[in-house]
Structures are given as structure tokens and as C-alpha cells.
Amino acid sequence: MNRINKVVLVGGTHGNEFTGAYLIKKFEQYPHLIQRDSFETLTFFGNPKAFEVARRYIDKDLNRCFKIQDLENPTLSTYEEIRAKDINEMLGGKGKSPVDIILDLHSTTSNMGLSILLDNFLHPFNLQLAAHLSLTHPEVKVCWAPLIESRCLQSISEFGFAIEVGAVAQAVLNAELFQKTEKLVETILDYLEAYNQGSISQTNSTLTLYEYVKDIDYPRNDLGEIQAMIHPQLQFRDYEPLNPGDPMFLTFDGKEIVYEGESTVYPIFINEAAYYEKGIAMGLTEKRHVTV
Amino acid sequence: MNRINKVVLVGGTHGNEFTGAYLIKKFEQYPHLIQRDSFETLTFFGNPKAFEVARRYIDKDLNRCFKIQDLENPTLSTYEEIRAKDINEMLGGKGKSPVDIILDLHSTTSNMGLSILLDNFLHPFNLQLAAHLSLTHPEVKVCWAPLIESRCLQSISEFGFAIEVGAVAQAVLNAELFQKTEKLVETILDYLEAYNQGSISQTNSTLTLYEYVKDIDYPRNDLGEIQAMIHPQLQFRDYEPLNPGDPMFLTFDGKEIVYEGESTVYPIFINEAAYYEKGIAMGLTEKRHVTV
Numbered sequence: 001m002n003r004i005n006k007v008v009l010v011g012g013t014h015g016n017e018f019t020g021a022y023l024i025k026k027f028e029q030y031p032h033l034i035q036r037d038s039f040e041t042l043t044f045f046g047n048p049k050a051f052e053v054a055r056r057y058i059d060k061d062l063n064r065c066f067k068i069q070d071l072e073n074p075t076l077s078t079y080e081e082i083r084a085k086d087i088n089e090m091l092g093g094k095g096k097s098p099v100d101i102i103l104d105l106h107s108t109t110s111n112m113g114l115s116i117l118l119d120n121f122l123h124p125f126n127l128q129l130a131a132h133l134s135l136t137h138p139e140v141k142v143c144w145a146p147l148i149e150s151r152c153l154q155s156i157s158e159f160g161f162a163i164e165v166g167a168v169a170q171a172v173l174n175a176e177l178f179q180k181t182e183k184l185v186e187t188i189l190d191y192l193e194a195y196n197q198g199s200i201s202q203t204n205s206t207l208t209l210y211e212y213v214k215d216i217d218y219p220r221n222d223l224g225e226i227q228a229m230i231h232p233q234l235q236f237r238d239y240e241p242l243n244p245g246d247p248m249f250l251t252f253d254g255k256e257i258v259y260e261g262e263s264t265v266y267p268i269f270i271n272e273a274a275y276y277e278k279g280i281a282m283g284l285t286e287k288r289h290v291t292v
Numbered sequence: 293m294n295r296i297n298k299v300v301l302v303g304g305t306h307g308n309e310f311t312g313a314y315l316i317k318k319f320e321q322y323p324h325l326i327q328r329d330s331f332e333t334l335t336f337f338g339n340p341k342a343f344e345v346a347r348r349y350i351d352k353d354l355n356r357c358f359k360i361q362d363l364e365n366p367t368l369s370t371y372e373e374i375r376a377k378d379i380n381e382m383l384g385g386k387g388k389s390p391v392d393i394i395l396d397l398h399s400t401t402s403n404m405g406l407s408i409l410l411d412n413f414l415h416p417f418n419l420q421l422a423a424h425l426s427l428t429h430p431e432v433k434v435c436w437a438p439l440i441e442s443r444c445l446q447s448i449s450e451f452g453f454a455i456e457v458g459a460v461a462q463a464v465l466n467a468e469l470f471q472k473t474e475k476l477v478e479t480i481l482d483y484l485e486a487y488n489q490g491s492i493s494q495t496n497s498t499l500t501l502y503e504y505v506k507d508i509d510y511p512r513n514d515l516g517e518i519q520a521m522i523h524p525q526l527q528f529r530d531y532e533p534l535n536p537g538d539p540m541f542l543t544f545d546g547k548e549i550v551y552e553g554e555s556t557v558y559p560i561f562i563n564e565a566a567y568y569e570k571g572i573a574m575g576l577t578e579k580r581h582v583t584v
Contacts (some may be wrong), residue, residue: 229470252318
């Protein structure tokens with residue numbers, strides 16, 4: 001990428017993730033906060049209908065609707081499937097959008113702190129930005145899900161990524177996380193401005209990357225009903241090492257279920273409310289150190 | 293009351309409050325846990341349709357549908373209004389139910405710890421039970437909302453009350469809170485058993501009661517949109533003193549809004565997710581010491 005011309009900040013892709021939704025409202029009220037000299041910054045509200053009723057979605061998770069084959073499938077016609085097609089058109093079309101970076105602001109009931117979520121191809125530009133954010137905001141963690149094709153909104157743009165902040169309950173504003181997220185967005189915009197001005201020094205630095213390996217579901221019975229909870233020793237311990245033999249779940253009658261993998265992993269999205277229905281109790285990652 | 297004959301434990305009155313919902317499922321699987329010799333304990337799932345979709349309610353908050361005039365109003369016909377009438381009939385009818393105590397298990401995104409919520413008339417029996425729980429579970433706080441008539445499910449029975457546990461996100465199981473709530477329910481049932489056996493010693497003890505005074509809404513604009521968040525210094529500080537001049541809200545552009553009352557109050561239900569739509573940022577209580 002030679003130069004960034006257009007950035008779109010998105011919130012409310014999930015209607016009950018208030019941090020991003022209200023940040024977008026704030027940026028719309030005070031546009032000077034996100035304006036920079038060398039590129040255009042626009043805001044966009046992902047799922048206003050779901051936000052009105054403080055739910056993640058109306059019919060279907062909007063942030064799983066952005067695969068090209070789905071965007072091109074005329075038979076998909078739920079509210080979110082149509083909304084995804086509309087968004088894709090408004091933003092210029094996946095793979096050919098004039099938007100360089102879509103930054104989608106999410107929140108989670110997991111203790112993810114301030115997380116950068118990269119999917120798809122790991123472009124050096126994103127890695128350098130992530131390394132910069134890790135340095136300037138030591139709280140920031142960087143995750144990478146090496147997918148064949150992202151289903152997420154930010155994948156409309158080539159360098160799009162998501163921010164996940166937590167732990168915060170659904171449909172709740174947490175002032176501290178709101179302010180931290182706002183500062184992180186400011187830092188990102190400042191970085192992009194410096195990038196355009198050629199004032200980013202290309203120093204080799206090491207970035208810690210949490211690479212997604214697989215999901216773990218809750219133990220369930222034949223009817224699909226959950227039979228155990230996240231173990232108290234694992235609750236809120238996102239990004240901390242989970243070793244073979246460490247407690248993972250606690251059944252309702254008090255039995256411990258341990259992690260039976262062969263090596264240490266680093267769970268993320270532990271006990272995310274929206275993932276119960278997706279069959280995900282947590283995602284396991286491996287920790288990598290990459291030089292960027 | 294001479295003797296307790298029938299107790300009903302309820303969970304899932306709000307479909308996204310998983311602590312109570314899954315506790316009821318557990319008690320249904322292991323009924324011996326709630327059986328006592330001298331009275332009958334039944335379980336009841338409040339809003340299974342809302343639980344299926346992990347939402348508080350389908351059409352209307354079920355736990356606001358139990359005023360006698362509403363139960364008797366044939367024109368009220370949303371899912372929850374009909375469900376309330378059905379529940380009322382199943383449990384024998386408000387004011388004449390053979391159920392002595394309905395114990396309704398709720399959870400909240402507010403940091404309410406383990407709370408006992410009493411509404412309506414303060415019967416000495418409830419006060420003595422609450423005092424016992426405060427002694428045996430020092431974490432327990434007791435709130436009283438002196439209403440003319442309760443709209444809540446537990447008001448079908450004369451001595452019904454609710455338990456609120458938190459902080460926990462909606463649609464999430466927190467193992468630690470699950471276990472604490474289960475222990476509290478056990479203690480309550482053991483107390484009722486001892487009461488029936490005449491082995492409760494009537495010692496005068498002092499009970500701290502948080503008496504509900506009024507609700508405070510979020511600052512809003514003319515369109516009803518929220519303009520401020522709970523101040524970080526107040527977040528998760530349920531039951532702690534809020535003095536005149538203490539910060540209460542933080543606007544999106546960073547201005548503090550302070551508490552302008554004339555005396556110290558004790559906020560509860562601070563930042564409860566389900567209360568945004570009800571226009572409640574917190575409830576203010578006054579602290580009383582009563583001898584029971």
C-alpha cells in the first residue's frame with residue numbers, strides 16, 4: 001500500500017455491543033476527533049435495527065455474512081443478509097472497495113482487554129501497525145485467525161481489522177473501556193497519518209501474535225444442553241497459559257474437567273455470551289513471536 | 293405463618309439470566325438437593341421461550357406482569373402477559389396461592405453480590421429469614437422496595453422474594469456465582485426446615501436494610517438518547533455510599549456529573565443492562581438498621 005486515502009470506522013455491527021456503537025455516535029457528533037489531514041475518515045453504524053432493540057442481531061449474525069459467495073447469493077434474504085449486501089455496495093464491494101481500512105469496533109464479555117483481531121492474510125502493513133499499538137498501548141493484544149476467507153465486515157477492505165474490548169456485559173456501557181477504546185482509535189488514526197507522511201520509522205520489532213488454533217465447545221448432553229461452566233480458575237483469564245491438566249470446566253454437580261491437549265495454549269473469548277449458541281466456550285491460540 | 297408447606301423455586305423468569313435458569317435445571321435433575329422433610333419444594337421455569345433465544349423476554353418483561361389488575365385483564369395478550377396468567381393459575385392465584393414462598397432466582401450485570409430483594413409489606417418472617425442469611429452469608433445484602441403492589445412473579449405467594457446475584461453478563465454462566473447462589477438456596481431451605489421444626493431461636497438481631505427511595509435515569513437528549521455513562525468511580529460500587537458531590541456520570545465528551553442530592557445514599561442496580569430501556573441507571577436506597 002502506498003498511501004491511505006479512506007478509512008471507515010464502524011460500530012454497532014452487533015447491536016448489543018455498546019462501546020463501539022456509542023463511540024461512532026460520538027465521532028458523528030464531533031467529527032474533528034477523527035479527521036486527519038492526509039486521508040478521509042468516515043463513520044458507519046453496522047446494525048441500527050439490532051441496536052434499537054439492544055440485541056446482537058435480528059435474524060442472523062451480521063458479522064458472519066460477508067463471504068463473497070454469500071454477498072453474491074440472491075436467495076439470502078434475512079434482514080442481516082440484505083444489510084450485508086447493502087453495506088458491501090455502500091463501501092464499494094469486497095476486494096475492490098476504495099476503502100483502505102475498515103476498523104470495526106466490537107466488545108465482548110470475555111476479558112480480552114484491548115485486542116486487535118486480524119484475519120485472512122497477514123499483511124506486513126497490519127503487522128507493523130499492530131506492533132506499533134503493542135508498544136504504545138502495552139495492554140493491547142494481537143490475535144490472528146488464519147482463515148481462507150473472512151466472513152466479517154472489515155474484510156470488505158484489504159487492510160480491515162477489528163478491535164475487541166472487554167470484559168463488558170452485553171448492552172452495557174463501561175466508561176473506562178469506552179475511553180480506552182477511543183484512545184486506541186486515536187492512536188491508530190495518528191499512526192495512519194504518520195504513515196502517509198512517511199514519518200514511520202521501519203524499525204525491526206518483535207510482535208507477540210496469538211494465532212487461533214481451534215474452538216472448544218462446552219460439554220453438552222445428547223440434547224445439546226450445556227453440562228458444565230467455565231472453571232472459576234479459567235474465568236477472565238484470556239491470554240493466560242492453559243497447560244495440559246489445568247482445569248477448564250466445572251460441571252453443574254461440581255466435577256472438574258481439565259484441558260487434555262498436549263501443549264500449552266492461550267485461550268481467548270472465554271465465556272463470550274454470544275458464542276454459547278455458536279458452540280464456542282473459548283478459542284485456543286498459540287503464542288508466536290514474529291519480527292516485523 | 294404457622295408452618296411452611298410449599299415452596300417453589302423459580303429460575304429463567306428472565307431468559308438471559310442463566311444462573312437461576314441453570315440452577316433450576318440442576319435441581320430438576322437432582323431433586324434430593326432441594327427436598328426437605330417438612331415441606332414440599334417444587335421447581336418452575338419462568339420463561340422457557342425467552343431462555344431458548346437467550347433474551348430477557350419475547351414481547352414484554354414477564355416480571356412486570358403480575359399486578360392483580362393485569363392478571364385479571366382479558367385484553368392483555370402478549371406472550372408474557374398470557375404466560376403470567378398461566379403461571380398465576382398454576383401456582384393457585386395471587387393472594388390465595390397454597391404456595392407459601394416463591395423464591396425467584398435472578399442475576400444482574402450490577403455488582404449486587406448476593407442480594408435478597410423484598411417488596412410489598414415487610415413481614416417479620418421475611419425479616420427474620422433475611423437476618424439469618426445476613427449472619428450465615430456475610431456477603432448477603434437485603435433490599436426492600438416498599439411498593440403498593442408488587443408486579444413480580446414472587447408476589448403470587450405471601451412470603452415470596454427474589455435473589456439477585458451479580459455482577460454477571462447477560463446470557464453467561466459464572467461458576468463462582470452459580471455455586472454461591474446454590475449454597476444460599478440450600479441455606480434458605482435449611483432455615484425453613486428448622487422453622488417448621490420449631491428450632492429457630494428468636495434472638496433479637498439487627499438487620500441492615502437498603503430501602504429503595506427512587507430511580508435515577510441516564511442523562512439523555514431530547515430524542516431520549518443517552519448522553520453519559522456511569523462514572524468509572526461508581527461502576528461496580530453497588531451498596532457503597534454515594535455522597536452529595538460524588539461523581540455519578542461521565543458524559544461522552546468527558547465531563548463529570550455529580551450526585552446533587554442532600555444526603556448520602558446507597559445506589560443499587562448500577563448499570564444493569566436490562567434497565568437502560570426502562571430509564572434506570574441505578575436505584576438509590578437509604579441504609580436502615582432494623583431490629584428483628
